[in-house]
Amino acid sequence: MRKIIISFCILFAALSLQAQSVNGIRIDGGNTPILVYLGGNQISLPTTTCFIANLNPGHYTVEVYATRFTRPGERVWKGEKLYKDYVYFDGRGVKEIWVDGRDNMHPERPDRPGQGGHRPGQGEHRPGYGYNRVMNDQLFQTFYNEMKKEPFKDDRIKLLNAALAGSDFTSAQCLQLTKLYTFDDDRMEIMKIMYPRIVDKEAFFTVINTLTFTSSKDKMNDFVIGYGRR
Numbered sequence: 001m002r003k004i005i006i007s008f009c010i011l012f013a014a015l016s017l018q019a020q021s022v023n024g025i026r027i028d029g030g031n032t033p034i035l036v037y038l039g040g041n042q043i044s045l046p047t048t049t050c051f052i053a054n055l056n057p058g059h060y061t062v063e064v065y066a067t068r069f070t071r072p073g074e075r076v077w078k079g080e081k082l083y084k085d086y087v088y089f090d091g092r093g094v095k096e097i098w099v100d101g102r103d104n105m106h107p108e109r110p111d112r113p114g115q116g117g118h119r120p121g122q123g124e125h126r127p128g129y130g131y132n133r134v135m136n137d138q139l140f141q142t143f144y145n146e147m148k149k150e151p152f153k154d155d156r157i158k159l160l161n162a163a164l165a166g167s168d169f170t171s172a173q174c175l176q177l178t179k180l181y182t183f184d185d186d187r188m189e190i191m192k193i194m195y196p197r198i199v200d201k202e203a204f205f206t207v208i209n210t211l212t213f214t215s216s217k218d219k220m221n222d223f224v225i226g227y228g229r230r
Helices: 002-015 137-147 151-164 173-180 183-197 212-229
Strands: 024-028 034-038 049-053 058-066 083-088 092-103 104-107
Touching: 024 083, 034 049, 034 104, 058 092, 058 137, 083 092, 104 151, 137 173, 151 183, 183 212
Parallel strands: 024 092
Antiparallel strands: 024 049, 034 058, 058 083, 092 104
16 A cells, blocks of 8 residues: 555656647547548548647648548548648647538638747647647656556556546557556556547557457447547
């Protein structure tokens, strides 16, 4: 018990540090499943929200197509083009692009230099938006080592829930944590706990694909689809 208390103290002290700010472009399809293309390259599977992180300043061709959620093994359907623009990103903060419907699609902020630019705080602190709360690499490594040292599953879950109370995570970070476990059931438990706080859900398929059995992948894909419909 003393070891657990010490671990919690270390973790909460670390979480008091400012989380790393993630920069990029966020495309929100509302209730419409979308496919996102950047510079002509597909960068997402069917999703309602896509976040393109850590882009360099510059202009980017962003295209958004209607799609539908697919089952494992089903081919991704590319439907009507909903949005296309040559978007300018200044390298700071989160630029929001809303695809609210087929007749109401617009960037939230101007796309060309000299026409407004980034407004600090816009987008980053909207309810449910956690890109400025992502645990930075140095802090995550500390947290990962604490998780790794815990010999018991229940104690690891307590540490994870404590971290989730103050930080969001990326798919890559979730993948690293799942590798602490050998069996699919244990990995799936971690995935389900973390998924609501994953900022780049469009990349979560890379985590699911590490599961050993097809049945496990099917269960996780069903969980993700069900979560997206809530």
